[in-house]
Amino acid sequence: GVVLLDEIRNIMFRPDLYKRMFVSKFMSMPPATIRIGDAMEEVMKTFDRTGAWNLPVVDEEDRYVGFVSKSKIFNSYRRVLRHYSED
Structure with missing residues (x-):
């Protein structure tokens, strides 16, 4: 929990x-958990479906690994966009 x-x-x-x-x-x-091997498309669908901003990440044995934050994902995405727009 x-x-x-x-x-x-x-x-x-x-x-x-x-x-x-x-x-x-x-x-x-x-509201949901993210599996360590989930593709980012699936992760974002889970965020959209649950409305959550933070979700726990579990490994193959359902052991807690950490949290993933929707805002950190968006920040990383923005950095990538800036990098490619500069090229």
Whole structure:
């Protein structure tokens, strides 16, 4: 599962609540996962389908590897476009 900032914002700066709160209370399933071998076309379709801006990436055994960010993908794409437009 994942913990969204919006879910913990009200207790983040309340150390008095830390020992009474458990991560399981704030966890939710992500709308989708990205497989480490997925093609970028499939990744972007998953972002479009879910409306998410960040999705967890898993390996072949469904182990967490990291997160992929839609905004980072767009930034990389813009860099590539700039590079080719300069040529």
